[in-house]
Amino acid sequence: MRIFHGTIEIAGQMGILSGELKRRGHLANGYNIFHSYLGYKDHLYNTNVVELEQMSKHLINFFDLFHFHYASSLLKQYKxxxxIKDKGKKMIMHHWGNDVRFHEQARENNPYVYTGDSPANVVMHNRLNAISQYVDEAIVQDYEVYTYVEKYYKKVHVVPISIDLAPFEPHFPKKDVKRPLILHAPTNPDFKGTVAIEAAIRQLKKSYDFEYRRIEKMNHEAAIQLYQEADLIVDQIRCGSYGLLSVEAMALGKPVIAFVRSDVANKFPAELPIWNANPDTVMTAIQTLLENPKLRNELGKKGRAYAEKYHAKEIGVDMLERIYANLPSG
Structure with missing residues (x-):
């Protein structure tokens, strides 16, 4: 099958999924118009809006299935x-969060959430209406995102974030480390809750001996090298679910602090090993893990097992192939 992924690369997912689809014999590639310091490049054709529009006729004729991401498509106004539908080709839309996180709805179940990166409600609503006029089914990575889009599509699938585990050799925290290293990597400090995290760090520094590093504005490969050194990784504590950093941290065998809403947590497998904390409880969470090196080690081992079981790219693409096979044509 010839599979198009586009047009906005979020958390390396287009490249990871395309790469695994290629390994299975499909012709798959991601066409990306969003470029950032993270520097994603594997299995991607990095382009721009103008060039993509110029290529659109050829792409529509060539590919069998269009897997769009982040409420994007080939042409403006989803023309x-x-x-694509008239040609009888298959389509699916993959939503990732800020493209569909309706402001008031997000706050109904989460007083901590930051939605400043989401467009106005009317913009998201109009986009979803325009997309779902032609695209019957969507994908989301968890049930935090699911509720924003479920009423727009005939069917919404949940496919967890996928990673290639091969580069992620686990480095479990040592039980006898004298000065633990805590890392936080805010691609967006407001969204991640960096102010609360660093306030907690400053307070704990008065009583505990540890090192803290804030990782930002660094390409993805370099950041992974630094994550390997951590004894504890603090991810996002406002969103209400965990993201790519948490998945990568678990793959590296690191204990992770993040905020997962209770209603969303109930939808995840029971063995999810993330230590749950919000802006009000993050200091206590960090303190608990600072005081318990054995617990850090145990959570790291559980995290690696969880990443292997639920986030390996092979698992995600198994799900994708089943979804693709049952998508309506045109």
Whole structure:
């Protein structure tokens, strides 16, 4: 099958999924118009809006299935979707969070959430209406995102974030470390809750001996090298679910602090080993893990097992192939 992924690369997912699809014999590639310091490049054709528009007719004729990401498509105002549907090609839309996180709805179940990166509600609503006029099914990575889009599509699938485990050799925290290293990597400090995290760090520094590093504005490969050294990784404590950093940290065998809403947590497998904390409880969470090196080690081992079981790219693409096979044509 010839599979198009596009047009916005979020958390390396287009490249990871395309790479595994290629390994299975499909012709798959990601076409990306969003470029950042993270520097994702594997299995991607990094392009721009103008060039993509110029290529659109060829792409529509060539590919069998269009897997769009982040409420994007080939042409402005989703004009390509009707063309793709008329040709009898398959389509699916993959939503990732800020593209669909309706502001008031997000706050109904989460007083901590930051939605400043999401467009106005009316913009998201109009986009979803325009997309779902032609695209019947969607994918989300968890049930935090699911509720924002479920009413727009005939079917919404949950496919967890996927990673290639091969580069992630686990480095479990040592039980006898004298000065633990805590890492936090805020791609967006407001979204991640960095102010609360660093306030907790400053307070704990008065009583505990540890090192803290804030990792930002660094390409993805370099950041992974630094994550390997950590004894504890603090991810996002406002969103209400965990993200790519948490998955990568678990793959590296690191204990992770993040905020997972209770209603969302109930939808995850019971063995999810993330230590749950929000801005009000993050200091206590960090303190608990600073005081318990054995617990850090245990959580790290559980995290690696969880990443292997639920986030390996092979698992995600198994799910994708089943979804693709049952998508309506045109």
């Amino acid at each position: 390509d979707l009707e063309m």
